[in-house]
Each structure stands twice: as C-alpha cells, then as structure tokens.
Amino acid sequence: MNQITQTAPTKEEAIAIALEKLGVPMQDVSITVVDEGKKGFLGFGVKPAVVQVTVLKREIVEEAPIKEEVKVEELQPVHEFEVSTPVEDEVPSKEQTNELAVEETIQYIEKIAKEMKIDDLVITEKRDGKFIHLHLNSEKAALLIGKRGQTLNALENLTQLVANKFSNSFIIIKLDVGNYRERRRESLEQLAERMADKAVRTGKKVEFEPMSSFERKIIHHALSFRVDIETYSVGTDPNRYLVIEPIK
Incomplete structure (x- = not known):
C-alpha cells in the first residue's frame, strides 16, 4: 500500500492513523489535507477531516540535505508538505532517533501542560518494543484527562505526530494519567x-x-x-x- 485516504475527527488523528496503517514514519510520506473538517457546536455541524497520505519513493542523493531546526509549532498540519529522506550515511541509529523522539515528545507535553496552567507535571517513561508508554502525574490530572478521556486522547494523537517527526522508525506513543x-x-x-x-x-x-x-x-x-x-x-x-x- 503506497497511498491511503483517511478520515478522522481531526487532521492530526487522521494523519496518525494513516501512518500506523502504512507502517512508515512521518519523514517518508507526503500529506495532503483534503478536508480540514469542522468541530461543530454541541454535536451539530460536525464534519470529519480527510487527509491523503502518500509513501515517498526512497532515493539516495549525492548531497546531504540541509538540516533545519524543527520547532513544535511547525508540526501544525498544512495543506501539503514533504519531508526528504536523509542520506543513508547520515541516518542515526534507531536508538538515537528514538531517544530524540521521546525527548521531543516529552518537551511537547510539558509545553502543552504549561499552557494549561499545570506546573507540577511529572512524566515517567517505559518502553516496550515500538511502544513508548508515558505516564503523566499531576494534582490537576482531571484537566489532562478531560470528559471521558477526550483531552487525553487528543494529546496522545498529537504526541504521536511529534514522535514520528523525529524518529527513524515507526513508534507508538501511549499516554496515561494516574492509571486512568x-x-x-x-x-x-x-x-x-x-x-x-x-x-x-x-x-x-x-x-x-x-x-x-x-x-x-x-x-x-x-x-x-x-x-x-x-x-x-x-x-x-x-x-x-x-x-x-x-x-x-
């Protein structure tokens, strides 16, 4: 499967689901947002988002691509973007890229928590193969969970995108708050x-x-x-x- 059109409540979730189905990291695909969807109000007017994810052909280039500093804000979905594959000799080991992915993911969660006025967040990490379990603890745990876990689910979808932006292999982020x-x-x-x-x-x-x-x-x-x-x-x-x- 080289291309998939995915529908989900949000663009972020649609991209994360498509990446998991294709089994490829973010840097190996191009993404086109077909429909940004609508959140609606009180359950009315809700429209799911639609994205088209295409696996890029791997090609070895003669010159190494210029590395650019990637900020979390740049992870906001755009209508169409591509991330080139680095030269094979410059690709770090899976352990190194996974370390970077987890580090960036934790920093992203901490940033979101600060914006939610949560200043006592403690994050513990546990790894099980491709699964990265991050446990979040705070006196304001209810804010991180949301109604029926909606906030926690949305945060998990967003962190999945962040992790696979920096990882060389597909990993799955699992978030939990206080054993919720x-x-x-x-x-x-x-x-x-x-x-x-x-x-x-x-x-x-x-x-x-x-x-x-x-x-x-x-x-x-x-x-x-x-x-x-x-x-x-x-x-x-x-x-x-x-x-x-x-x-x-």
Whole structure:
C-alpha cells in the first residue's frame, strides 16, 4: 500500500492513523489535507477531516540535505508538505532517533501542560518494543484527562505526530494519567456486562453513546465470549456508537 485516504475527527488523528496503517514514519510520506473538517457546536455541524497520505519513493542523493531546526509549532498540519529522506550515511541509529523522539515528545507535553496552567507535571517513561508508554502525574490530572478521556486522547494523537517527526522508525506513543486507562477499561468492561445482561433480559438491543474506536474495542473484546448476544458498531466517527443485540 503506497497511498491511503483517511478520515478522522481531526487532521492530526487522521494523519496518525494513516501512518500506523502504512507502517512508515512521518519523514517518508507526503500529506495532503483534503478536508480540514469542522468541530461543530454541541454535536451539530460536525464534519470529519480527510487527509491523503502518500509513501515517498526512497532515493539516495549525492548531497546531504540541509538540516533545519524543527520547532513544535511547525508540526501544525498544512495543506501539503514533504519531508526528504536523509542520506543513508547520515541516518542515526534507531536508538538515537528514538531517544530524540521521546525527548521531543516529552518537551511537547510539558509545553502543552504549561499552557494549561499545570506546573507540577511529572512524566515517567517505559518502553516496550515500538511502544513508548508515558505516564503523566499531576494534582490537576482531571484537566489532562478531560470528559471521558477526550483531552487525553487528543494529546496522545498529537504526541504521536511529534514522535514520528523525529524518529527513524515507526513508534507508538501511549499516554496515561494516574492509571486512568486501566480504570476506564475496568469501568467499560463492567458496563458491557451490565448492558449485555439487560439486552438478554429485555430481549431488546441496547445502544451506547458515541465513543472512540479504542473504547468500542474494549467492549467488543469483553463480550466476545458470550454466545447469547452480538455486538456491532453503527454510524461514522466521531458519532459512531456500539450496539448490543440479544440472539433469539
């Protein structure tokens, strides 16, 4: 696959998803924003963003490209841009580029936190292969999480772009605040069982409110072993929701 058109609630999320599907870093693609989308108001007028991501052909050039200082502000999506591939001899090792990617990502998170008036943020790091887990701790944890984790999810999407801007290999950034992810998973699994029991008891399908694909997957997986119900998703993001229907 050399090109993909991706739809998501935001441009940043669409780019991050496309990069993950293609399995390539940011510097190996060109990106065209087909539609910037709209945030809407109170759930009305929401329009998803659409981006087209194309894998660039790798070519060895005779002269090394001029290195330019990259600022976080330059990571804002533009309508079309390309990042050239460095000469092979100048490409640092994966360990070195991943170190830089993590460092830049942490600095980006700290900058966002300061803008949110959070001055006690502590970030701890854990690595597991291509996964980089960053745990954020603060007395103002609620601000970093947001309603149903929306702020945390948005921040994770943005940091994914930052990380792969500086990394030579595709890495996946996972953010958590005060073990929120695990607590949310447990809460969704318990909710899934209750709603499944309700669907069987009443003989009627149960519909959830719109939620992210990550949270829908948690519920799908939690109920995958039950033979008395089936689960499926309906609609398009960001208003896609999950349905539990009893098997009669």
